[in-house]
Amino acid sequence: MSVSNPELYLKIGDQDEFNIEDKVQGLTFLGDDSTPALANTYQEISGIDGSKLQYTTFSRYQVVANFCLFFRDWQDYKLAKHQFYRLFTSRQQIRMRTDVESAIVRFVYPNLPEIKPDQNGSHYATFSMSFDNPSGFRYSLYRSDGTYSNDDDGVQFGMNLHNNEDQYNYHFTTKLFKVFNASDIPLDPWKYKSDLRIIVKFSGNSLKLTNTTTNTEWAYNKPSNGQDTIILDGIFTTLNGNPASANSDYGTISLATEWNNFTVDGADSVDITFSFPFVYI
Structure with a gap:
């Protein structure tokens, strides 16, 4: 052989x-x-x-x-x-x-x-x-919001994905959802400078995003009609590509390893995407 x-x-x-x-x-x-x-x-x-x-x-x-x-x-x-x-x-x-x-x-x-x-x-x-x-560290070839499949191009042994990647979703339109962090370590943009981008579109007077697993939260305090793209990039907030941290509460979101439970308050409708690489030792 x-x-x-x-x-x-x-x-x-x-x-x-x-x-x-x-x-x-x-x-x-x-x-x-x-x-x-x-x-x-x-x-x-x-x-x-x-x-x-x-x-x-x-x-x-x-x-x-x-x-x-x-x-x-x-x-x-x-x-x-x-x-x-x-x-x-x-x-x-x-x-x-x-x-x-x-x-x-x-x-x-x-x-x-x-x-x-x-x-x-x-x-x-x-x-x-x-x-x-x-x-x-080592990193996944694609970010969480990339395309994953069963071939060697996206998922392999040692990535903590258990060959059941269809259950892992990183785009949400509901106010209660779960995010799976397949990394070996927690991700914390404030403490560890972790690469974590949360892309948000919402309609309503404000939005508050809470990770009840890590007890971290971030709030955007200005109204939006659902067309604006608001991004929490680590510890910084942007509105349609322009600095907008002043519109927020200066909060940040961290992710524990494996499952993280999220709630959204204040908005009438939401469209949220989590984008980050999986991090491995």
């Missing part, structure tokens, strides 16, 4: 995504590995033994990708080596994913490796390349 080689897909800045083996002749991707990192901050108190934990944060870590470069002669080696290095000179953020985790991505920055033949006279070079992952 044959086993196919793993594949590495990169998207540099706004460029199209590509398979790295298509860009460098003779290059084979051998796989990647990484370990999440935690940073604990302590307070030292004079006259008291030990230390008091203040907080724990996820830290940046490195993703190590392994490669083997095959070449026929020294000219091929020099050309392929240049092709490889040239891929990473744009100084832009890179979106990384593999065929093993095709629906989960990391946003990384490269550290160029040394590439040289394994020994004098050999026609191959094995090497490892480290990518910095400054966020400390």
